Amino acid sequence: MLKLYYSPGACAMASHIALEEAGADYELQKVDLKKGEQRTPEYLAVNPAGSTPAMATEQGVITQNVAILAYVAQTHPQAKLAPLGDAYAFARMQAFNAWLASSLHPAIGKVLFSRLEGAARDEALELALAKYDLAEQHLLVGPWALGADHSVTDGYLMVFTRWARQADLLDKARFPGLNAHLDRVQSRPAVQRALAAEGLSAL
Numbered sequence: 487m488l489k490l491y492y493s494p495g496a497c498a499m500a501s502h503i504a505l506e507e508a509g510a511d512y513e514l515q516k517v518d519l520k521k522g523e524q525r526t527p528e529y530l531a532v533n534p535a536g537s538t539p540a541m542a543t544e545q546g547v548i549t550q551n552v553a554i555l556a557y558v559a560q561t562h563p564q565a566k567l568a569p570l571g572d573a574y575a576f577a578r579m580q581a582f583n584a585w586l587a588s589s590l591h592p593a594i595g596k597v598l599f600s601r602l603e604g605a606a607r608d609e610a611l612e613l614a615l616a617k618y619d620l621a622e623q624h625l626l627v628g629p630w631a632l633g634a635d636h637s638v639t640d641g642y643l644m645v646f647t648r649w650a651r652q653a654d655l656l657d658k659a660r661f662p663g664l665n666a667h668l669d670r671v672q673s674r675p676a677v678q679r680a681l682a683a684e685g686l687s688a689l
């Protein structure tokens with residue numbers, strides 16, 4: 487059975503949602519980041535990088551949302567969580583996922599989770615919002631992230647639009663598409679189950 491190491495509300499929610507959407511046979515193992523559990527010897531033996539998510543499979547551990555999402559989609563083809571038969575479309579999905587991991591996540595993370603103040607925080611916020619602009623104007627196709635078909639990218643994008651809404655940063659006039667997408671993703675039964683399992687609810 488798969489085992490997902492996650493922290494409630496953190497970016498591992500993307501992998502959690504994918505597992506739930508896939509109908510996968512999996513269990514959850516909470517790693518409380520606020521208590522520093524990601525740095526215990528037990529967890530470092532699972533993921534020496536000391537970050538979540540990590541997912542134990544029969545073959546070994548997979549880290550990084552981008553890799554876990556692709557694995558879940560490929561091992562549960564019946565759930566249609568990725569364009570599996572189309573190398574170009576799959577690469578486009580991975581480009582979106584890699585952008586979320588390497589660009590949007592660090593930018594909003596700096597605003598929400600670092601101790602920046604004053605002008606430094608303002609600058610970080612401006613940079614982060616410019617990335618949400620990019621997602622709003624160019625990356626999000628609609629109604630789902632990649633277009634007509636729902637995919638693992640939807641739950642991943644939703645993590646960061648959810649963080650932004652929670653911090654009152656997802657202005658409805660500036661980001662109409664992202665707001666509608668967030669509502670659409672949060673209304674999916676699998677997403678509601680994942681949120682509930684993390685002790686959370688739709689925002």
Ligand SMILES: N[C@@H](CCC(=O)N[C@@H](CS)C(=O)NCC(=O)O)C(=O)O
Nearest residue numbers: 496497524536537538539550551587
């Ligand atoms: N690119 C990685 C980022 C992983 C990451 O930064 N996880 C955060 C939670 S959102 C974490 O575990 N942080 C703990 C720490 O840095 O101590 C992924 O998407 O899997």
